[in-house]
Amino acid sequence: MKNILIPTDFSENSWNALKYALAFFKNTACDFYLLHVTLIYNYASGESPIMPLPAVEVIDKTILKQAKTNLKKLLKKINELPHNPKHKFYTLNNYDYFIDAVRSHVDEKDIDLIVMGTKGASGLKKVMIGSNTGDLITRVKCPVLIVPENAEFIDLKEIAFPTDYHLFYPTKILNSILEFTKMFDATLRIVHIVKKDEEFTEFQRENKEFLTNFFAEEKHSFHKITNKKIEEGVQCFVESRDIDMIIMIAKNLNLFQRILFRPTVEEISYHTDIPFLVLHE
Numbered sequence: 580m581k582n583i584l585i586p587t588d589f590s591e592n593s594w595n596a597l598k599y600a601l602a603f604f605k606n607t608a609c610d611f612y613l614l615h616v617t618l619i620y621n622y623a624s625g626e627s628p629i630m631p632l633p634a635v636e637v638i639d640k641t642i643l644k645q646a647k648t649n650l651k652k653l654l655k656k657i658n659e660l661p662h663n664p665k666h667k668f669y670t671l672n673n674y675d676y677f678i679d680a681v682r683s684h685v686d687e688k689d690i691d692l693i694v695m696g697t698k699g700a701s702g703l704k705k706v707m708i709g710s711n712t713g714d715l716i717t718r719v720k721c722p723v724l725i726v727p728e729n730a731e732f733i734d735l736k737e738i739a740f741p742t743d744y745h746l747f748y749p750t751k752i753l754n755s756i757l758e759f760t761k762m763f764d765a766t767l768r769i770v771h772i773v774k775k776d777e778e779f780t781e782f783q784r785e786n787k788e789f790l791t792n793f794f795a796e797e798k799h800s801f802h803k804i805t806n807k808k809i810e811e812g813v814q815c816f817v818e819s820r821d822i823d824m825i826i827m828i829a830k831n832l833n834l835f836q837r838i839l840f841r842p843t844v845e846e847i848s849y850h851t852d853i854p855f856l857v858l859h860e
Contacts, residue, residue, distance in 0.1 A: 581609045614673065738822070760798070770803075770812075824856060
């Protein structure tokens with residue numbers, strides 16, 4: 580049994596993430612928790628309220644009531660989809676700070692994965708994912724599957740795992756990667772983007788050898804792409820191999836600063852249509 584948390588703001592991209600999650604886990608028994616968070620700061624920001632406290636409380640109750648109604652409509656919409664007896668659905672309605680609400684439910688419901696929808700872009704443009712998804716990746720110790728609004732689920736055949744070999748990955752993390760590849764009998768493509776004439780250190784060589792031994796019996800391959808820009812190297816690899824998903828390790832975020840993070844830190848951008856799975860140690 581998997582416990583899956585899906586934050587929703589009732590938008591089309593959050594609906595797409597939900598449909599993606601249902602298809603992704605079509606053969607897995609799951610409890611899906613649909614979470615809507617009415618953000619405190621939207622209505623109670625500033626040092627003093629813009630209206631008397633009783634009026635604020637009335638508005639809060641009205642907003643929470645509307646959210647509850649929208650969650651019921653969402654369940655009805657799900658029930659119109661082909662029924663999967665392996666799936667059960669529960670609604671969660673919070674008035675809280677987004678990350679606090681997510682953390683609380685991750686702990687209480689023993690959540691295995693968070694699935695988060697995000698806005699996409701056209702062509703090779705990058706798009707900012709936004710602070711909520713950025714916070715999930717950096718501040719919540721739970722795997723996060725980021726689903727672009729234009730992503731359509733297909734059985735995964737090719738999964739890219741970019742690495743610079745500067746970090747040693749514990750067996751627990753590598754087993755998590757194997758869990759996803761084996762779900763779809765997918766091939767893992769371990770890719771290293773290097774600048775011209777860049778040489779391995781002894782530590783990098785040892786880490787690559789460890790990965791070679793760990794995945795020896797699995798469907799995998801190693802790739803080295805020469806490009807002075809990491810984001811361009813990953814983009815070329817994803818397109819040339821028809822990659823269906825990118826997996827990265829949260830601890831490795833510095834490696835992907837130019838792919839994922841703008842200089843202003845927690846605003847995340849990446850190329851559209853390819854789901855992005857972030858794992859934590």
